[in-house]
Amino acid sequence: MSSQAPLVFIMAAGLGTRMKSETPKVLHRVAGRPMLHWVVAAARAAGAQRVIAILGHRADAVKAALDASFGAGAVEVVLQPEQRGTGHAVQCALPAVQGEPDDRIVAILTGDAPLLAGERVAELIAAAEASPAGMALLSTVPPRPMPYGRLVRDAHGRLEKIVEHADATEEQRRLRDTNAGFYAIRLGDLRRDLAKLRADNAKGELYLTDLVAHAYLRGGATALDAPFTEVAGINDRVDLAGVETEARRRINEAWMRVGVTMIDPATTYIDADVGPLGRDVWLAPHVTLRGKTQLGDGVRIDTGAVLTDVQVAENGYIKPYSMLSESVVGPRAEVGPFTHCRPATRIDEDARLGNFVETKKTHVMAGAKANHLAYLGDASVGAKANIGAGTITCNYNGFEKFKTTIEAGAFIGSDSQLVAPVTVGRDSYVGAGTTVTKDVPRGALALTRVKQVNVEGWAERFREAQAKRKQKPNGDH
Ligand code: UD1
Numbered sequence: 001m002s003s004q005a006p007l008v009f010i011m012a013a014g015l016g017t018r019m020k021s022e023t024p025k026v027l028h029r030v031a032g033r034p035m036l037h038w039v040v041a042a043a044r045a046a047g048a049q050r051v052i053a054i055l056g057h058r059a060d061a062v063k064a065a066l067d068a069s070f071g072a073g074a075v076e077v078v079l080q081p082e083q084r085g086t087g088h089a090v091q092c093a094l095p096a097v098q099g100e101p102d103d104r105i106v107a108i109l110t111g112d113a114p115l116l117a118g119e120r121v122a123e124l125i126a127a128a129e130a131s132p133a134g135m136a137l138l139s140t141v142p143p144r145p146m147p148y149g150r151l152v153r154d155a156h157g158r159l160e161k162i163v164e165h166a167d168a169t170e171e172q173r174r175l176r177d178t179n180a181g182f183y184a185i186r187l188g189d190l191r192r193d194l195a196k197l198r199a200d201n202a203k204g205e206l207y208l209t210d211l212v213a214h215a216y217l218r219g220g221a222t223a224l225d226a227p228f229t230e231v232a233g234i235n236d237r238v239d240l241a242g243v244e245t246e247a248r249r250r251i252n253e254a255w256m257r258v259g260v261t262m263i264d265p266a267t268t269y270i271d272a273d274v275g276p277l278g279r280d281v282w283l284a285p286h287v288t289l290r291g292k293t294q295l296g297d298g299v300r301i302d303t304g305a306v307l308t309d310v311q312v313a314e315n316g317y318i319k320p321y322s323m324l325s326e327s328v329v330g331p332r333a334e335v336g337p338f339t340h341c342r343p344a345t346r347i348d349e350d351a352r353l354g355n356f357v358e359t360k361k362t363h364v365m366a367g368a369k370a371n372h373l374a375y376l377g378d379a380s381v382g383a384k385a386n387i388g389a390g391t392i393t394c395n396y397n398g399f400e401k402f403k404t405t406i407e408a409g410a411f412i413g414s415d416s417q418l419v420a421p422v423t424v425g426r427d428s429y430v431g432a433g434t435t436v437t438k439d440v441p442r443g444a445l446a447l448t449r450v451k452q453v454n455v456e457g458w459a460e461r462f463r464e465a466q467a468k469r470k471q472k473p474n475g476d477h
């Protein structure tokens with residue numbers, strides 16, 4: 001047994017040509033997370049002491065993404081300047097572990113297979129430690145023919161070698177067990193055998209899989225069978241969508257097991273970093289929860305809502321087709337239908353935002369209401385204030401943004417404009433149709449309407465005059 005935590009290499013230098021993308025393959029997202037981050041997370045869950053990513057294609061972008069999610073330098077990076085095969089990739093990583101003792105186990109993972117669980121990596125490492133050959137790998141039986149390496153066994157069933165698809169005979173291609181592309185091996189054996197690799201094969205590459213033939217001389221590597229859904233690699237966008245579906249299935253199942261109701265899990269989209277979700281959270285069909293969204297107990301999210309980095313406290317209710325980003329919703333607050341909360345919206349307990357209300361950088365305090373058609377930007381709305389239909393905070397003069405303060409209990413009549421910077425005092429009224437350009441004192445009524453004029457009998461006279469014009473022959477129209 002090796003006494004130290006394992007080292008993990010992640011091979012991620014490949015071009016990903018079949019993705020046909022500007023984005024490096026390993027940065028394509030699965031359930032909101034770059035696929036490489038899933039692999040790093042699995043390595044860490046397996047107790048890895050050092051995680052070393054082997055990068056090549058667009059290495060700078062990949063390193064920046066790793067630093068952004070795990071902290072600068074937390075995942076070490078080595079460069080494989082030219083992609084000359086998986087064996088060559090691992091050769092490029094050896095200098096980084098020069099000081100490590102020969103008895104350490106190294107797990108070698110591929111960066112494009114994000115569904116591998118940490119426990120599986122731990123099992124793989126334990127199998128390598130237990131193996132006389134000091135090596136283990138994951139095998140899998142794909143549900144449809146895949147161009148994977150085939151596991152060739154000797155008459156005693158010992159693993160003799162791996163033959164790559166491109167190099168395999170027809171007979172070898174009929175072998176069921178294939179190489180999933182994950183390995184664990186003692187560092188001393190890795191150092192010695194990597195130096196012996198030769199590119200005498202169909203692709204002219206250094207194949208990491210040739211290590212298996214060397215392990216055979218020590219008694220044979222151990223193959224652990226893993227379900228294909230766990231080890232499936234991503235080569236193109238069809239694979240990506242398949243893995244996304246499987247990731248979503250797992251995420252949804254895990255949430256349902258802890259007390260979340262989903263009317264239709266097949267159309268419920270929850271990113272990997274979402275959570276916690278409380279007990280008795282209720283999710284209607286076509287709900288999307290992204291980023292670091294968190295939901296308290298009893299929260300209901302209705303059809304078509306999209307929440308990105310949003311926290312909703314207990315018993316909050318987001319009604320259909322609402323879109324919220326970087327916002328906080330308090331207990332029992334109700335939002336929607338068709339509400340748009342842009343970043344830095346804060347809605348306190350029992351407050352309500354209704355249809356076609358848009359907010360940005362706005363704090364709506366306890367029990368306040370804006371039930372219809374309003375824009376509230378750079379504003380604070382005091383407790384129990386009422387915002388009438390068609391109210392607009394005019395927060396922007398084309399150059400700068402200004403703040404509107406509506407104090408507690410204020411009543412803003414419909415179709416009012418509040419030209420910021422401006423304060424509407426506590427318990428005051430703003431008459432419907434008012435354009436507020438000066439502060440409104442506490443308890444006052446602000447009114448800017450032109451006085452109404454009623455002209456008696458005007459309508460009838462107007463209609464008659466119009467009717468006469470029409471009857472006139474050759475009348476002008
Ligand atoms: C590899 C295995 C094959 C296995 C299959 C499972 C070899 C020779 N073959 O084939 O037995 O069935 O995975 O998916 O290993 N990479 C580098 N540098 C390189 C080449 C590849 O970092 O020079 C990385 C790739 O980015 C990728 C991984 O290694 O993450 C696997 O490479 P890929 O070219 O996809 O190997 P396969 O042909 O799929």
Ligand code: MG
Pocket residue numbers: 233235
């Ligand atoms: Mg591959």
